[in-house]
Amino acid sequence: MSKSTKDIIIRILTHSVLLLVLFVLQSMFFSRLRIFGIAPLILPVAVVGVALFEGPSWGGGFGVAAGLFCDVGFPETAVFFTILLTLVGMGVGLLSAFYLTRGLASFLLCSALALALIAFLQMFAFLVFDGVSPGPLLRTGGLQTLYSILFAFPLYYFVRRISRRGKTDPL
Amino acid sequence: MKEFLKRRGLIIIIVALFLSAATLVTLHATGSQSTVVTNTVNVVLEPVKGGIKGLVDTLEDLYGFMYKYDQLKAENDELRTQVTELEQTRKDMEELESQNNELREALNLDEQIRELEKVEATVTQWSSSNWSSTYTISKGEESGIAIGDPVISPGGELVGQVREVGNRWATVSSIVDPSISVGATAGNEGAIAAGDFVLMQQGCLKLTNVPSGAELVTGDTVYTSGAGEVIPPGLVIGAISRVEKEDSGLTSYAVIEPAYSLGQLGMVFVITDYNYS
Numbered sequence: 001m002s003k004s005t006k007d008i009i010i011r012i013l014t015h016s017v018l019l020l021v022l023f024v025l026q027s028m029f030f031s032r033l034r035i036f037g038i039a040p041l042i043l044p045v046a047v048v049g050v051a052l053f054e055g056p057s058w059g060g061g062f063g064v065a066a067g068l069f070c071d072v073g074f075p076e077t078a079v080f081f082t083i084l085l086t087l088v089g090m091g092v093g094l095l096s097a098f099y100l101t102r103g104l105a106s107f108l109l110c111s112a113l114a115l116a117l118i119a120f121l122q123m124f125a126f127l128v129f130d131g132v133s134p135g136p137l138l139r140t141g142g143l144q145t146l147y148s149i150l151f152a153f154p155l156y157y158f159v160r161r162i163s164r165r166g167k168t169d170p171l
Numbered sequence: 172m173k174e175f176l177k178r179r180g181l182i183i184i185i186v187a188l189f190l191s192a193a194t195l196v197t198l199h200a201t202g203s204q205s206t207v208v209t210n211t212v213n214v215v216l217e218p219v220k221g222g223i224k225g226l227v228d229t230l231e232d233l234y235g236f237m238y239k240y241d242q243l244k245a246e247n248d249e250l251r252t253q254v255t256e257l258e259q260t261r262k263d264m265e266e267l268e269s270q271n272n273e274l275r276e277a278l279n280l281d282e283q284i285r286e287l288e289k290v291e292a293t294v295t296q297w298s299s300s301n302w303s304s305t306y307t308i309s310k311g312e313e314s315g316i317a318i319g320d321p322v323i324s325p326g327g328e329l330v331g332q333v334r335e336v337g338n339r340w341a342t343v344s345s346i347v348d349p350s351i352s353v354g355a356t357a358g359n360e361g362a363i364a365a366g367d368f369v370l371m372q373q374g375c376l377k378l379t380n381v382p383s384g385a386e387l388v389t390g391d392t393v394y395t396s397g398a399g400e401v402i403p404p405g406l407v408i409g410a411i412s413r414v415e416k417e418d419s420g421l422t423s424y425a426v427i428e429p430a431y432s433l434g435q436l437g438m439v440f441v442i443t444d445y446n447y448s
Contacts, residue, residue: 024230031299037372039299074300075335075342122302130349132368140372144301 049159056093063089354398378425
C-alpha cells in the first residue's frame with residue numbers, strides 16, 4: 001500500500017471517528033445541556049471546518065455523512081440537512097481553495113454564515129406557512145446560532161490537526 | 172477547471188445555495204412525505220439511514236447502560252414502593268367496582284366499556300431539535316405500531332402520537348409538538364388541542380377552535396374527544412392553566428398544561444387499537 005493511500009485511509013477513519021463522536025455529543029449529551037431551552041448544532045460547524053482545511057471534495061463528502069446523521073436525529077427534516085450540509089461543505093471548500101485564508105477568523109465567519117442560513121431556513125417555514133410571529137423564531141434561531149458557534153473554537157484545533165496529517169490538492 | 176472554478180466559483184455557490192434554499196423551504200412547507208422529490212431522495216437514502224439508525228441505536232444502548240444505571244436503580248426502588256401502594260389501591264378499587272356495579276344495576280345504567288390494545292415501550296432518546304418536540308421509543312412495526320397511534324403514560328394520560336415507524340423503533344411527536352392536533356373536550360365544549368411553537372418552549376399546548384360563547388375555566392381538565400376515531404375518547408390531555416385572547420382579539424384560546432410531566436417520561440404505552448361502546 002502506498003503512503004498516500006494509507007494517509008487517505010487514516011484520514012477517512014479519523015473523520016469517521018470525529019463524526020461519530022460529534023453526533024453522540026450533539027444528540028445525546030448537549031441535547032440535555034440546553035441553554036435557555038436551546039440545544040446546539042455541532043455537526044454543521046464540523047462540516048465547515050473539514051471543508052475549510054480539506055477542500056470541496058472532502059467537505060462535500062463529510063457534509064453528506066453529517067447531513068444524514070442530522071436527518072436521522074431530527075425527525076422533522078427528511079433530507080434537509082443532507083442536501084444543505086453537502087452544499088455547505090462544497091461551498092466552503094471552494095471558497096477556501098480560492099478566496100479564504102485557512103485561519104480561525106475564516107472558520108468563525110463561515111460557521112456563523114452556515115449556522116445563520118440553517119436557522120433562517122428552519123424558521124422560514126414556521127414564519128410563512130404556520131404564521132408564527134417572528135420574535136420567538138428569531139430568538140430560537142439566534143440562540144441556536146450563538147450556542148453552536150462556541151464549538152468552533154475547540155473544533156478548529158481538531159480539524160486543523162487532522163488536516164496536517166497529510167497534504168492533498170484541495171480540488 | 173481550477174481557473175473556471177476560480178472565476179465562477181462564488182457565483183455557482185450563490186446560485187446553488189439559493190436554489191437549494193428554495194427547494195428545501197418548499198419541501199419543509201409541503202411536509203416531508205408529500206412530494207415526488209422527497210420520496211425519491213428518501214427511497215435512495217432509506218437504506219443508508221437505516222444503517223445509521225442501527226448504529227445510533229447501539230450507541231444509545233451503550234450510553235444508556237453507562238449513564239442511566241444510577242437513574243434506573245433509583246427508578247426501580249421508587250417503582251417497588253409504588254407497586255406496594257398500587258396493590259392496596261387495587262384492593263380498594265375492587266371493592267368500589269363491586270359497589271359501582273350494584274348501583275348501576277339498581278339504576279339500570281348502560282355500561283360504557285373502553286378496551287385499549289396497548290404495546291409497552293421505553294423512551295430511548297429525546298430529539299435535540301429546537302424546532303420540534305419528539306422522542307424515540309423502543310418498539311416499532313414488529314410490535315404492531317403504526318403512524319398516528321396515540322401514546323399514553325403509565326397513568327393513561329396522552330403524551331404523544333406516533334410520527335415515524337421503523338422495524339424496532341418509532342418516533343413520537345410529544346403532546347406539545349407543533350404538529351399535534353387532537354379533538355378535545357373541556358367542560359362540555361368540543362375544541363381542538365393543538366401544538367404551538369411558542370407554547371412548546373413552555374412545555375404547553377393550545378386549546379383552540381372553541382365555540383363562541385363557551386366558558387373556559389382555569390383548572391378544567393381537557394380530555395380527548397375521540398373525533399376522527401384515531402385517538403380514543405376520554406384520555407386526559409392536561410388542565411387549562413390560563414385563558415388568552417387570539418391575536419384578532421375576537422376569540423379566546425386556553426393554554427393547556429400537560430397532565431404528565433414530559434421530562435419524566437420513561438415507560439409509555441402505544442395504543443394500537445381500541446373498542447369503545
